[in-house]
Amino acid sequence: MSTVTFPPQPHIDGEQASASTSTRTFERRLGDSEASYFLPARADGVNDMYLRISFTAPPGLLTLERAHTAWAIIRLRNPLLASKVILKTYEDVRFTYDAPVSPNDALREAASAFEFRNETKQGVIDRYLNGPRTLSGERVSYLILSSTTPPDEATKGSREFGLTLCTVHCLSDGIAMHRTMNQFFSLVGSNKSSDELQHTLIEEWESRWGKSSRVNVNPLPAAMEDRLNAPAGRLRRAAALVDFQNTQHKLIGGHTLPRINAGARKTITYEASFDEEQTKVIVRKCKANGVSVGHALFALCNIAMIRAMGGMSPELPMMIYTALNLRPKLNPAHPSKSSHHFLTIGYHNVVLPSFLPTTTKTTHAQTQTRTRTKAHSYTGRNANVGATEKTFWLRAQSAKRQMTEYLKSDMLAARALEMAKERGRRARMWAAEDDGVAAPAPASTPSPSSSLAASAFSPSSFSSAPAPASPTLLPPAPSVAIIGLSLLGDLDALYDYSAFPSIHIRGCLCGSRQRKGASLIFAQTLAGRFHMSLGWDSNGLEPDVVNAFWHGLKSGVHEFVLPGSEMSSARL
Structure with missing residues (x-):
């Protein structure tokens, strides 16, 4: 059965709403x-x-009719996905949501943000990352269903598909996106007929916007900052500010990937995946050493990067930044704001040594010679710098201690609020510079007491101007991260596989449109399989070093947590 071609304006026949x-x-x-x-x-x-x-x-399950209906239901349940973003001033940016006037209106609106393509995964992702922008303030989400398998060539009653959810970051994070994917699969993959799905859409609209609904309740979920417990009282707010500044001051990192300027940004994505048995071995190995797979990845990145960079500047530590899921820290939402799709992340950095046990020092000349070699000929091991398994697990355990200490701190919410405030301030300042207008006045914040202020130290990465020289104060240490690591963990708890028994998930890939010279690693387990990927700017970063790093990351998995096994890999 072929995919149904919908008319230009999707419509629910006999609508009773x-x-x-x-x-x-x-x-x-x-x-x-x-x-x-x-x-x-x-x-x-x-x-x-x-x-x-x-x-x-099954080919008949993924019709455009069912896909449009499921997407419309999801957008009713998660109104930020159907909203717009309006810039009034840099201090006043707003989500606006026009509630659909009928189920048919909701269906038409969802269809306008949906597309079916006969296109490969590489084509879909490359167009999204490197082509003209898909999203905007007027269209904040988009769903792409793709397949290159003709329906009549489906094997054993199944057809291969790819579903790509695209969202602006200001309303989304990884957990939100996976929950939305589960919602889509649960709707379109259920045993409901297409008519029954449309009836579900009518019920969803009626419960929110029908005559008997509470039409005056704002359905937009609150911002993260409004659901975190802020310190109460002037003294506690001042103490929170000092704690935040002191915490940032401890984050020392002196390494960056070497940059080039070979043209406009072009993001390349590398993938590595593990089957279910390999994933079980990885999890058991990490658990036996008292860490999670995520903690081990910090150590893997650290060692792979040292090898790729040739052990340069070993006197300075290496810093890797990561995002934090702050949903467990949120206060309960109002029942009318039941959406799961909103942004709720914090940030932290893990600092590890930038050297490995060695018997012979690697000279800078040797490093330069090695990094000029082709990546495919580089084995990932420096003959003079061999990391032992003990070193690897000690660094994974160090990453665990740093993450656990930060996540379990009573100051976590306060630090997240201060970080959000600082990120917002910098974004507004840079936006004004980009637009060629006067910088906006900073938002007023309570000033800490003079004694507290005197003990606070603003790291250079958060200061708008260098701190004045002082004979009693050393220059600030460098505080730059070499790469980002987005760890979503085991996502199977977010998916109700029993709700879509005919749909079988084979893999996942996530990423983002990047700045020039950026790089970011994603890692997660889904459907029992562990996946990791690296997105990087091939025109902004030195290819030999990045390729050596990626090779070293994969070979490190074999060396430390999965000896004697093979891993499939792909490049987009």
Whole structure:
């Protein structure tokens, strides 16, 4: 059975819902974290996210009719996906949501943000990352269903598909995107007929916007900052500010990937995946050494990067930044704001040594010679710098201690609020510079007491100007991360596989449109399989070093946590 071709205007026949007579519009201001992602994305979509799930399904299950209906239901349940972002001033950026006046209106609106393509995964992702921007302030989400397998060539009653969810980062994070994917699969992969799915859409609209609904309740979920417990009282706020500054001061990193300027940004994505048995071995090995797979990845990145960089500047530590899931810290939402799709992340850095046990020092000349060799001929091991398994696990355990200490701190929420405030301030300042206008006045914040202020130290990475020289104060240590690591963990708890028994997930890939010279690693387990990927700017970073790093990351998995096994890999 072939995919149904929908008419230009999708329509529910015999609609029994009571259509509204006028559009109802709701809005709220963006929080600091949201604004910090929206403002720099205006020009070229920096940080626009995507999540692609590869799966198989019966050809007749994934019709456009069912896909449009499921997408419309999801957008009713998660109104930020159907909203717009309006810039009034740098301090006043708003989500606006026009509630659909009828189920048919919701269906048409969802269809306008949906596309079916006969295109490969590489084509879909490359176009999204390197082509003209897909999203905008007017269209904050987009869903792409793709397949290159003709329906009549489906094997054993199943056809291969790819589902790519695209969202602006200011309303989304990894957990939100995976929950939305689960919702889509649960709807379109259920045993409901197409008519029954449309009836579900009518019920969803009626419960929210019908005559008997509470039409005056703003359905937009609150900003993260409004659901975290802020320190109460002037003294506690001042103490929180000093704690945040002191915490940032401890983050020392003196390494960066070597940059080039070979043209406009071009993001390349590398993938590595592990089957279910390999994933079980990895999890058991990490657990036996008292760490999670995520903690081990910090150590893997650290060692692979040292080898790729040739052990340069061993006197300075190496810093890797990561995002934190702050949803467990949020206060409960109002029942009317039941959406799961919103941005809720914090940030932290793991600092590890930048040297390995060695018997012979590697000279800078040797390093330069090695990095000029082709990546495919580099084995990932420096003959003079061999990391032992003990060193690897000690660094994984160090990463665990740093992450655990930060996540379990009573100051976590306060630090997240201060970081959001600082990110928002910088984003507004840079937006004004980009637009060629006067910088906005900083938002007023409570000033700490003089004694507390005197003990606070603002690291250079957060200062708008260098601190004045002082004979009693050493220059600030460098505080730069060499790469980012996004760890989503085991995502199987977010998916109800029993709700879509005919759909079988085969793999996942996530990433974002990047700044020039950027790089970011994603790692997660889905459907029992561990996946990791690296997105990097091939025109902004030295290819030999990045390729050596990626090779070293994969070979490190074999060396430390999965000896004697093979790993499939791909390049987009």
